[in-house]
Amino acid sequence: MHNVPVTLDARTWTIAELAAEYDVTLRTIRFYEDRGLLTPERRGTVRVYHARDRVRLGLILRGKRLGFSLDEIATIVDMYDAEPGEEGQLVYLLDQITTRRAELEQRRRDIDETLKELAEVEHRCQSDLKSLRGK
Amino acid sequence: MHNVPVTLDARTWTIAELAAEYDVTLRTIRFYEDRGLLTPERRGTVRVYHARDRVRLGLILRGKRLGFSLDEIATIVDMYDAEPGEEGQLVYLLDQITTRRAELEQRRRDIDETLKELAEVEHRCQSDLKSLRGK
DNA sequence: CTCGTGATTGACGCTTACGTAAACGTAAAG
DNA sequence: CTTTACGTTTACGTAAGCGTCAATCACGAG
Numbered sequence: 530m531h532n533v534p535v536t537l538d539a540r541t542w543t544i545a546e547l548a549a550e551y552d553v554t555l556r557t558i559r560f561y562e563d564r565g566l567l568t569p570e571r572r573g574t575v576r577v578y579h580a581r582d583r584v585r586l587g588l589i590l591r592g593k594r595l596g597f598s599l600d601e602i603a604t605i606v607d608m609y610d611a612e613p614g615e616e617g618q619l620v621y622l623l624d625q626i627t628t629r630r631a632e633l634e635q636r637r638r639d640i641d642e643t644l645k646e647l648a649e650v651e652h653r654c655q656s657d658l659k660s661l662r663g664k
Numbered sequence: 665m666h667n668v669p670v671t672l673d674a675r676t677w678t679i680a681e682l683a684a685e686y687d688v689t690l691r692t693i694r695f696y697e698d699r700g701l702l703t704p705e706r707r708g709t710v711r712v713y714h715a716r717d718r719v720r721l722g723l724i725l726r727g728k729r730l731g732f733s734l735d736e737i738a739t740i741v742d743m744y745d746a747e748p749g750e751e752g753q754l755v756y757l758l759d760q761i762t763t764r765r766a767e768l769e770q771r772r773r774d775i776d777e778t779l780k781e782l783a784e785v786e787h788r789c790q791s792d793l794k795s796l797r798g799k
Numbered sequence: 800c801t802c803g804t805g806a807t808t809g810a811c812g813c814t815t816a817c818g819t820a821a822a823c824g825t826a827a828a829g
Numbered sequence: 830c831t832t833t834a835c836g837t838t839t840a841c842g843t844a845a846g847c848g849t850c851a852a853t854c855a856c857g858a859g
Contacts, residue, residue: 554847596729596730626782689818699816733815
């Protein structure tokens with residue numbers, strides 16, 4: 530079903546390449562590894578990042594933009610490549626999804642309200658500007 | 665235009681009431697005051713919160729849910745009750761609004777993508793569950 | 800061999816956003 | 830007057846999320 534070819538897609542990245550692409554520091558990437566969010570291959574002592582790591586980094590940063598903590602991001606990101614596993618695991622995952630979805634929908638409501646109010650402030654500003662210039 | 669009656673709406677709140685209503689600690693509310701986000705009246709040494717403060721607290725917490733830092737929240741919240749002021753100020757405000765709107769719209773895109781992907785994971789889980797039970 | 804480039808591991812520092820006492824003030828109730 | 834409830838300031842503690850050295854290693858080019 531969701532089996533993925535393992536060795537096709539042989540492209541790899543260095544830590545510096547990923548850092549440049551996503552505009553974060555090496556320190557940040559290594560920190561995410563410390564926190565268990567990334568698990569690059571080691572070739573000797575050096576880190577080698579595969580497509581999987583690259584995708585995960587993208588997910589992590591998106592999670593950050595959404596205001597999740599790294600711990601929360603960990604549980605979210607881990608859902609993406611969870612293996613089928615046993616029933617309990619699946620049920621747990623589905624529960625997590627429900628929770629996260631509720632949070633995200635709340636955030637979207639917050640955003641919409643804020644955008645609406647910003648639009649009002651903007652209108653105020655613009656009419657204030659007009660009456661100031663039209664004076 | 666946007667003048668508001670000053671003394672109507674005489675209802676006030678204690679710090680504990682606000683804390684209970686918004687489910688935050690007293691410490692948190694006082695901290696926001698330290699950071700200049702709230703400016704309750706003082707009756708002697710005691711803090712007295714008016715409708716304005718209550719609204720601002722709501723805005724602050726919404727900003728937090730959106731993942732803004734308190735500094736960013738400060739600039740956002742301050743836009744809401746900015747006085748007409750001079751032209752430069754208005755232009756600055758309009759610029760801020762543009763910036764914040766762009767951020768919020770990015771966040772909304774992030775949310776929508778995440779929701780979409782969560783839905784996919786959910787489908788996977790459910791079909792996995794079925795094949796596990798139907799087995 | 801040596802230099803430069805890019806990588807590594809500590810380890811300490813810093814900011815944000817509060818938590819958590821400690822010590823004290825005040826006002827109404829018993 | 831003492832207790833109780835609710836408030837206050839001061840101040841140190843802490844977790845998260847990195848920044849910023851410093852010292853070291855590996856390797857290809859000259």
